[in-house]
Amino acid sequence: MALKIVADLCTSCGDCEPECPTVSIKPKKGVYFINPDTCTECDGDADSPKCMDICEVDDCIVYA
Numbered sequence: 001m002a003l004k005i006v007a008d009l010c011t012s013c014g015d016c017e018p019e020c021p022t023v024s025i026k027p028k029k030g031v032y033f034i035n036p037d038t039c040t041e042c043d044g045d046a047d048s049p050k051c052m053d054i055c056e057v058d059d060c061i062v063y064a
């Protein structure tokens with residue numbers, strides 16, 4: 001149960017980082033990375049995953 005960031009598409013804008021309720025998104029090697037051990041896919045929220053909603057790059061954040 002985790003999402004992942006496609007490193008080749010991530011522009012490192014950082015918009016997703018503060019949106020994550022589980023603090024699972026961190027910068028790593030110049031792009032951003034989702035910790036699969038703590039990402040809950042925003043389970044329980046009515047909306048779709050918050051990071052996916054905020055990221056403006058198509059298909060940058062996908063289901064792992």
Ligand code: SF4
Pocket residue numbers: 002003019020021022023024025034038039040041042043049050051052
């Ligand atoms: S799906 Fe939710 S919990 Fe997982 S990284 Fe995105 S914002 Fe964080």
Ligand code: SF4
Pocket residue numbers: 005009010011012013014015016017032054055056057060061
């Ligand atoms: S919002 Fe998208 S492009 Fe911006 S840092 Fe997050 S994953 Fe990368």
